[in-house]
Amino acid sequence: xxxxxHFWYADDPSIAALLESVRRFRRADAxxxxxxxxxxxxxxxxxxxxxxxxxxxxxxxxxxxxDIAAYLAISTASTTKLLDRLTASGHLxxxxxxxDRRSVVxxxxxxxxxxxxxxxxxxxxxxxxxxxAVPDEARPALTAFLDAMSAHLDSETGVEPLTPA
Numbered sequence: 001x002x003x004x005x006h007f008w009y010a011d012d013p014s015i016a017a018l019l020e021s022v023r024r025f026r027r028a029d030a031x032x033x034x035x036x037x038x039x040x041x042x043x044x045x046x047x048x049x050x051x052x053x054x055x056x057x058x059x060x061x062x063x064x065x066x067d068i069a070a071y072l073a074i075s076t077a078s079t080t081k082l083l084d085r086l087t088a089s090g091h092l093x094x095x096x097x098x099x100d101r102r103s104v105v106x107x108x109x110x111x112x113x114x115x116x117x118x119x120x121x122x123x124x125x126x127x128x129x130x131x132x133a134v135p136d137e138a139r140p141a142l143t144a145f146l147d148a149m150s151a152h153l154d155s156e157t158g159v160e161p162l163t164p165a
Contacts, residue, residue, distance in 0.1 A: 036120065046086055066079075068106065091111060
């Protein structure tokens with residue numbers, strides 16, 4: 001049982017407990033991403049770029065270097081270095097865009113898919129089993145809650161710096 005008394009914004013202990021559960025999930029997710037990327041001898045940003053490229057391909061889109069930079073919130077120079085690393089390791093390839101010859105498309109390789117599948121399929125299967133245990137009637141509300149939390153966190157622009165005492 002979590003002591004939710006430290007949540008100054010929740011008069012309802014069940015809301016505080018829910019938000020603490022979200023925090024635990026976010027910490028566990030960040031820790032898992034660090035462990036997985038370290039286990040694959042990649043940094044977290046490289047792993048996120050690889051995931052972005054694969055997800056873009058699965059949606060039928062083209063991953064462009066500028067889109068990868070925007071997604072990761074890194075400079076184009078950093079993106080070039082990242083793509084150099086992932087190309088050298090055999091995880092990504094650069095090619096000319098099929099309809100805009102001035103543009104470069106980044107694609108994942110079969111090697112990348114094989115490595116990710118070998119390392120993450122067990123975890124993804126367990127996550128699917130956990131999700132399947134959520135009652136069908138609760139899934140829409142849970143999905144709406146998580147989507148609303150994601151949208152809110154994405155909309156936060158920061159806060160004022162702390163001031164000295």
